[in-house]
Amino acid sequence: MEKTWTLAKAWYYNRMDPNYRGRSAAEAREIxxxxxxxxxxxxxxxxx
Amino acid sequence: xxxxxxxxxxxSVRLFVYRHIVDHExxxxxxxxxxxxxxxxxxxxxxxxxxxxxxxxxxxPGSVSVRMAHPFSGVRTPxxxxxxxxxxxxxxxxxxxxxPAVLAADATIEATFSDDREAVRLSVKNQRVHGQEVLVRFAxxxxxxxxxxxxx
Numbered sequence: 783m784e785k786t787w788t789l790a791k792a793w794y795y796n797r798m799d800p801n802y803r804g805r806s807a808a809e810a811r812e813i814x815x816x817x818x819x820x821x822x823x824x825x826x827x828x829x830x
Numbered sequence: 831x832x833x834x835x836x837x838x839x840x841x842s843v844r845l846f847v848y849r850h851i852v853d854h855e856x857x858x859x860x861x862x863x864x865x866x867x868x869x870x871x872x873x874x875x876x877x878x879x880x881x882x883x884x885x886x887x888x889x890x891p892g893s894v895s896v897r898m899a900h901p902f903s904g905v906r907t908p909x910x911x912x913x914x915x916x917x918x919x920x921x922x923x924x925x926x927x928x929x930p931a932v933l934a935a936d937a938t939i940e941a942t943f944s945d946d947r948e949a950v951r952l953s954v955k956n957q958r959v960h961g962q963e964v965l966v967r968f969a970x971x972x973x974x975x976x977x978x979x980x981x982x
Binding site: 787 | 852900901925961964972
């Protein structure tokens with residue numbers, strides 16, 4: 783659960799920030815990388 | 831008064847939806863949103879639909895009811911989160927943790943996981959998660975999440 787919690791914090795911490803304007807695929811990938819999720823499962827490009 | 835851009839309007843509508851969920855434990859209707867933001871209901875409906883198209887909200891298929899404002903769910907689910915004197919439904923196990931994350935608050939989570947229907951109780955306190963160890967499985971790879979968000 784610890785990794786899921788870490789991912790939840792990284793993914794959602796700013797969802798209610800009035801300045802939140804969504805997130806790009808590159809930003810999403812960076813979040814996954816930062817929490818140690820680096821396999822192809824977490825890539826947007828199926829070729830990766 | 832300067833006219834607000836469509837982009838700004840959409841993000842204002844989205845923020846209102848989230849704040850309404852936090853305060854009322856359910857998403858607002860089109861009429862409630864229009865009334866709160868001083869919009870024509872038709873304009874509020876268009877904003878909901880645009881937010882759905884850009885994945886900023888997820889509408890119930892075939893309607894303009896908010897089904898998901900991640901991590902919150904607009905419908906009952908097996909993931910119930912209690913925090914700050916309120917109770918919310920989360921879309922999935924990950925989102926159940928997403929609610930204390932987005933609110934930066936302690937929480938208690940009551941969940942029923944799909945494998946054995948066993949009830950699980952977790953808590954988040956002082957930014958740490960406590961409770962029994964469970965495995966969280968993502969059904970689809972990230973690139974396919976938006977093909978079927980309800981399944982994901």
